[in-house]
Amino acid sequence: MASFLGSALHGAAALFLALAVLLGLVIWSIKRHHSPKLKIECDATIDTLMPSLAGLSLGSVTFGNSVELFENGAFFDVLIERIGAAQQTVHFETFLWKEGVLGQRMANALSERARAGVKVRVLLDATGSKKLGKGERQQMKDAGCKVVMFHERSIYTIGVMNDRDHRKLAVIDGKEAFVGGHCIVDDWLGNAEDGKHFADLSLHLHGPIVHSVQAAFSENWGGQTGELFVGDDVFPELEAAGDVAIHAAYAKPEGSAPAVKILHHTVICLAKKRIWIQNPYFIPEPEAIDAFGEAVKRGVDVRVMMPSTSGSDNPMVQHAGHRNFEKLLMCGVRLFEYPHTLLHQKVMTVDGVWSAIGSSNFDDRSFDTNDEITLGIKDRALAGQLDAVFEKYVGRCHEIELKAWQNRGLWHKFKDNLFYVFNEVL
CATH class of the missing domain: 3.30.870.10 (Endonuclease Chain A)
Known part of the structure; x- marks a missing residue:
């Protein structure tokens, strides 16, 4: 009997090892096809x-755009002011959101617009934003914001848990956009004056490129919620706002x-x-x-x-x-x-x-x-x-x-x- 059990255990171990090797080969093959040796x-x-x-x-080149560069904590003053001016839609997507002074400012701005009847959609990475304050999240939801977490831990996301939403962007009324590296964490406030205040850069955009940024938001929002949005409140006709190609x-x-x-x-x-x-x-x-x-x-x-x-x-x-x-x-x-x-x-x-x-x-x-x-x-x-x-x-x-x-x-x-x-x- 002991001999039989030993053989069975050895067989199970061999099978497990074979499956592990096979899985490793599958992962390697997938990555290999995503990582060709590029040359030009x-x-x-x-x-x-x-x-x-x-x-x-x-993508496609869009002409007739304007860009304005913002550094460090000054960026949030502009972002929050423009969110406050939204008349129809606010779309916001980020990787990191931690409870704090900045998180509360953002929650207040988004909540105020939602209560005013603006459609507010917020897409946060579930891993990067796991320290989002429960109060901030509940405040936004109670105000009417749609708050969605990207790839939350569940049986349905086992195969994509390593895939994270690292984008940082915002689109206001489909007419202006922000893209860059800023996160909703208090460390991003200030002016990089010490080790507790980080440096970063983001752009404020006007012109046809806003449609491309909106499309990027739509890609992950639709993938998470199944909701597709159309119309002038999200994809309005955009006239030239400058002479920059993007x-x-x-x-x-x-x-x-x-x-x-x-x-x-x-x-x-x-x-x-x-x-x-x-x-x-x-x-x-x-x-x-x-x-x-x-x-x-x-x-x-x-x-x-x-x-x-x-x-x-x-x-x-x-x-x-x-x-x-x-x-x-x-x-x-x-x-x-x-x-x-x-x-x-x-x-x-x-x-x-x-x-x-x-x-x-x-x-x-x-x-x-x-x-x-x-x-x-x-x-x-x-x-x-x-x-x-x-x-x-x-x-x-x-x-x-x-x-x-x-x-x-x-x-x-x-x-x-x-x-x-x-x-x-x-």
């Missing part, structure tokens, strides 16, 4: 390729790379003069590192600014990024770490004429898994503003030098390699 050859300058960039990232990257097609990944990789390959990146979580894939190296060989000035482990809200991510610093430095990429607070802006400028700004981090999670939105913008003035933000912070950064980096301590190297193993889920 082109001699044209990026300012002439807006239709190509939009098409490759599954396209939005947010789609995640089945069986191929997400639009935000294609966009970021493509512009690295197109750069002729410089690439300046500001990103809080910088863990490029090997092919991206190679693309940076090729850009440097073409004479491109490649610089990346990010928080250090002491400035980050997630030091494990910074250590995971450290694992590839040596290769990046050997490729000629200049790396700067900011130790004073979290630099949360997700920005890239190319050749002083084109910019990317939105919710996307420069890592596997954003490029392959999360729902994100990044705007590609051809506007020399905005690129200059974003580069000025880079220069403002880089003066207080520590630039990483190759020789000193190679001589960092064994404990530091151990943590870098250990946390890199988990880089796809950090």
